Amino acid sequence: MILVTGGAGFIGGNFVLDWLANPKAEGIINLDKLTYAGNLATLASLEKDSRHIFVHGDIGDRGLVGDLLEKYQPRAIVNFAAESHVDRSIHGPADFVQTNVLGTFNLLESARAYWSQLPAEQKADFRFLHVSTDEVYGSLKAEDPPFSETNPYEPNSPYSASKAASDHLVRAWFHTYGLPVLTTNCSNNYGPYHFPEKLIPLVILNALNGKPLPIYGDGQQIRDWLYVSDHCSAIRRVLEKGKIGETYNVGGWNEKANLDVVKTICSVLDSLKPRADAQSYAEQITFVTDRPGHDRRYAIDARKIERDLQWKPQETFDTGIRKTVQWYLNNPVWVEGVVSGSYREWLQKHYQ
Numbered sequence: 332m333i334l335v336t337g338g339a340g341f342i343g344g345n346f347v348l349d350w351l352a353n354p355k356a357e358g359i360i361n362l363d364k365l366t367y368a369g370n371l372a373t374l375a376s377l378e379k380d381s382r383h384i385f386v387h388g389d390i391g392d393r394g395l396v397g398d399l400l401e402k403y404q405p406r407a408i409v410n411f412a413a414e415s416h417v418d419r420s421i422h423g424p425a426d427f428v429q430t431n432v433l434g435t436f437n438l439l440e441s442a443r444a445y446w447s448q449l450p451a452e453q454k455a456d457f458r459f460l461h462v463s464t465d466e467v468y469g470s471l472k473a474e475d476p477p478f479s480e481t482n483p484y485e486p487n488s489p490y491s492a493s494k495a496a497s498d499h500l501v502r503a504w505f506h507t508y509g510l511p512v513l514t515t516n517c518s519n520n521y522g523p524y525h526f527p528e529k530l531i532p533l534v535i536l537n538a539l540n541g542k543p544l545p546i547y548g549d550g551q552q553i554r555d556w557l558y559v560s561d562h563c564s565a566i567r568r569v570l571e572k573g574k575i576g577e578t579y580n581v582g583g584w585n586e587k588a589n590l591d592v593v594k595t596i597c598s599v600l601d602s603l604k605p606r607a608d609a610q611s612y613a614e615q616i617t618f619v620t621d622r623p624g625h626d627r628r629y630a631i632d633a634r635k636i637e638r639d640l641q642w643k644p645q646e647t648f649d650t651g652i653r654k655t656v657q658w659y660l661n662n663p664v665w666v667e668g669v670v671s672g673s674y675r676e677w678l679q680k681h682y683q
């Protein structure tokens with residue numbers, strides 16, 4: 332078996348579904364605290380699949396994690412669990428330090444205690460894969476080359492600082508204790524089951540509900556968009572073939588300005604579900620106050636993972652965004668489930 336943390340969230344949920352779509356795959360113990368971002372509806376199709384064991388709990392709970400490791404003897408841990416939203420980290424950074432820094436520390440310690448007493452063969456095969464972000468590298472200027480694995484860490488938000496801290500801990504547990512770790516730093520993901528506080532799902536749902544499409548500042552900030560199933564396949568590849576102690580940057584080779592992303596979503600919606608008044612959804616675009624400390628540009632140089640592990644993304648932005656918009660149109664029940672009272676409170680607090 333493998334232990335996945337944060338597997339009720341956006342990327343972890345997609346990872347669990349993709350993994351178990353393979354009938355020969357090993358089982359998964361899915362440990363998730365079910366914060367506002369965790370959603371069991373994402374995993375509803377696994378209800379009768381005995382290979383999926385869901386455990387409600389915190390990565391920082393050493394007693395619980397120790398018991399799970401002891402009981403299920405997983406051959407790997409894949410750590411997705413985190414507080415992941417930059418805007419929330421600006422409003423309230425404490426949870427980010429708690430889960431991303433202390434939680435990762437406790438998980439590393441639980442993993443080390445388990446790994447160090449394994450028989451030699453199991454010990455050699457064990458992996459701790461830590462999922463991180465390109466935001467740890469800071470912000471690029473227009474003319475800078477994309478982030479490579481050797482870029483210095485220059486995190487700018489409470490979120491990216493907490494992820495950078497977790498990456499450093501993971502690195503140190505390899506160098507000091509020999510824990511067989513792997514780290515991936517990926518760019519912005521998008522796709523099915525994405526909580527609609529992040530740009531792409533927020534814009535799709537606001538557009539369909541006749542609400543403003545909020546663009547921070549001038550909308551010329553650039554992100555490198557990675558379709559979530561591509562990210563999941565990269566993680567599987569790193570888990571299978573990655574060299575321990577190494578980090579791998581994972582990107583989509585899709586650098587886009589936010590305004591262009593939003594305009595593309597509008598034009599896909601214009602063709603798939605035209606507005607009743609036949610106007611474009613782009614009419615709803617609204618420029619709002621910029622995010623404090625907003626990073627201007629992120630871009631990933633994903634040549635190392637391509638060269639060393641023969642992985643590259645399958646989706647272009649055009650194919651991935653079409654699939655994503657179609658998924659939200661086809662899944663109103665999932666959407667209805669996440670657009671709860673607490674989600675509406677967040678929108679109220681952040682946008683007004």
Ligand code: NAD
Nearest residue numbers: 337339340341342364365366368369389390412413464520
């Ligand atoms: P998400 O916010 O959608 O999901 C996080 C999940 O972790 C939720 O299910 C939540 O309940 C769970 N969780 C939070 N705290 C926990 C704790 N203490 N113990 C156990 N579970 C806990 O996040 P995501 O977008 O799926 O991101 C997953 C990982 O990928 C994160 O580590 C994030 O930093 C990283 N990442 C995300 C992106 C992106 O674009 N979404 C890009 C780069 C890296």
Ligand code: TYD
Nearest residue numbers: 417519528529530531545546547552554589
């Ligand atoms: P987001 O999805 O929050 O991811 P991140 O901050 O981790 O990159 O935001 C993606 C980009 O979209 C980022 O530059 C901020 C911008 N953005 C808006 O312009 N309006 C919004 O309402 C949101 C949520 C984000």
